[in-house]
Ligand code: SF4
């Protein structure tokens with residue numbers, strides 16, 4: 001069968017063998033944690049604690065600051081030291097609740113759905129437990145989990161609004177990087193129009209394997225999470241979209257779904273950026289989404305794998321979003337792997353528990369090398385959207401100087417949005433933003449494929465992003 005894909009894209013070095021087979025380890029939170037109040041798109045959360053308050057694991061620190069916002073929870077028990085500024089992954093200063101960890105990990109009681117007692121008895125709740133219980137050393141069998149959870153029976157007794165309320169209450173946001181509040185994504189203006197829910201398991205970023213780990217080791221929970229989302233819409237199909245460089249995950253999901261009528265596995269061709277929302281929708285449904293549309297306008301809801309797992313925990317277990325699986329990788333990391341990381345943990349402590357650096361990295365990135373953000377130091381903190389830390393010994397970008405464009409056209413061939421990046425970058429350099437807009441510069445998805453493919457090492461994606469940001473700022477100003 002022909003593998004599903006989109007036009008354009010590139011094939012960067014994958015680097016996934018560093019981490020894909022390593023067992024998951026649970027990290028020990030440090031003495032101090034910093035919980036950013038803006039870990040999502042939309043209004044920052046509003047703090048509901050003050051200096052000196054004692055908080056518990058899973059306790060609310062910040063209430064959503066509007067409909068497009070999300071709640072923030074503590075991942076440890078301890079004392080609030082105050083509200084201070086900390087840098088987010090992009091380097092901007094943002095308010096954060098600082099909590100001194102007392103090391104006791106006392107937790108607020110969660111509110112699992114009736115019927116989840118058996119799941120909790122067999123598999124446990126995670127806050128103080130290890131990732132692997134005695135039953136799980138090779139990953140959990142999907143059917144065993146589904147037999148215990150019985151998601152169809154449980155969901156039959158719930159209203160869609162109850163599912164959505166539990167997702168909102170747990171503070172879920174898109175964990176693939178964008179951080180769009182999940183309850184907003186799952187509330188499209190016309191739910192009847194939705195006919196596909198795509199679980200995005202492509203994970204096309206080099207080095208990153210945390211979603212692959214969940215697909216292989218928690219397939220039952222992911223299926224239950226997807227069923228909770230399907231409950232919100234009418235007659236929809238659920239699709240696990242997985243790149244064909246993860247044959248184990250494809251096999252496991254296919255086996256687990258053999259009795260399902262409306263959930264399928266779609267193997268996609270391994271190509272960057274297969275996991276970008278627009279590329280994925282094009283590959284699976286052949287529908288186009290542009291910058292003025294949401295995926296829902298094309299009848300699709302796209303949910304990242306880590307988000308689907310968090311949806312399972314929120315809906316079925318009543319567990320807030322305060323920890324996540326994260327890949328720490330790159331040739332400068334001593335023990336690359338996937339780690340269960342509490343939100344609010346400093347990068348320096350995460351890296352230290354991943355064995356530290358083998359040598360001083362030339363490049364440290366929050367996220368993967370294609371779409372991640374370069375870091376000046378290790379003072380960043382983990383958030384709901386922190387899928388990875390990548391540390392590389394050799395920074396190809398700074399080592400190889402930029403030269404003149406040779407009009408080879410490789411950037412245009414690579415662009416999934418069918419743009420001509422060399423021209424757009426030139427327009428930004430010459431400050432011809434009207435031309436930039438006329439030539440569809442706003443349709444760029446900032447995937448970096450053009451920069452990656454350019455033999456002249458031109459910073460195409462950075463220039464085009466600069467053009468987009470300037471135009472957006474001008475439009476905002478004009479509206480005011
Ligand atoms: S122009 Fe934008 S969408 Fe096209 S390859 Fe470059 S970064 Fe990606």
Ligand code: SF4
Nearest residue numbers: 405406408409411454
């Ligand atoms: S890939 Fe680089 S050198 Fe080739 S056309 Fe594009 S900008 Fe010019």
